[in-house]
Amino acid sequence: MLRQALRSPYLEVSLEELKATGWTKATRTSVAWEGLRFAHPDGLYHLPEALHMDGAAAPTPDGAAQDDYPLHLLTLLAPDYVNSQVGLPGRQPDDGAPITVQVAPECHALSTLDLDRPVFVVSPHGRMPVQVQTRPGIHPRTVIMPRGGWLAHGRSPNALIAPLSTDMGDGAAYYEQRVRLEN
Structure with missing residues (x-):
């Protein structure tokens, strides 16, 4: 489970390294969307193409x-x-x-x-x-x-x-x- 949790594009640490150091730093930027530049080719925010408000809910x-x-x-x-x-x-x-x-x-x-x-x-x-x-x-x-x-x-x-x-x-x-x- 721990090895699976460490499989992230934002972590560059093995389980053994984490056990040895006790901590790791994620490679995410410290400010999300800094400068209001979004993760789209044009850098702008894009509204979702569809809203899922059709009455669907958690399965029963x-x-x-x-x-x-x-x-x-x-x-x-x-x-x-x-x-x-x-x-x-x-x-x-x-x-x-x-x-x-x-x-x-x-x-x-x-x-x-x-x-x-x-x-x-x-x-x-x-x-x-x-x-x-x-x-x-x-x-x-x-x-x-x-x-x-x-x-x-x-x-x-x-x-x-x-x-x-x-x-x-x-x-x-x-x-x-x-x-x-x-x-």
């Missing part, structure tokens, strides 16, 4: 229909965390309450929920208890969940997200996950 296992998961999950940065690390003094990773998600007041899922009973956000990959808060301005088919909760305390969106790569850029497809809210 066991033959579940996409309609079973009508909401898009957005896992946005929480202001008091740096990824999974607690940022504010006195903030505990598990304060006993479910993580709070936000939806639009006109979110269709609200019509089927009893907010006086436990609510769960559900994907084909997991289920997590949540508190639901409404906030105007959110798209009605979106659930916003803050990043930063610990998986060990049942507060991390990673438990809900499929392990996918993006179609462009070879990154993690965090925003492809579809979910539903249920009691």
Whole structure:
């Protein structure tokens, strides 16, 4: 695995050299697109030729229909965390309450929920208890969940997200996950 991870056009080190030195420097430039010169022959930025907004989402296992998961999950940065690390003094990773998600007041899922009973956000990959808060301005088919909760305390969106790569850029497809809210 380590040798495979070192196979990169930006690394010029063997596993043995890395073990001996303990570090290596990547050959990437320190500033992406320095001078606003992009990796195209003309040096200009090119918008994508196609946007993949056709309703496709992360695959659902066991033959579940996409309609079973009508909401898009957005896992946005929480202001008091740096990824999974607690940022504010006195903030505990598990304060006993479910993580709070936000939806639009006109979110269709609200019509089927009893907010006086436990609510769960559900994907084909997991289920997590949540508190639901409404906030105007959110798209009605979106659930916003803050990043930063610990998986060990049942507060991390990673438990809900499929392990996918993006179609462009070879990154993690965090925003492809579809979910539903249920009691």
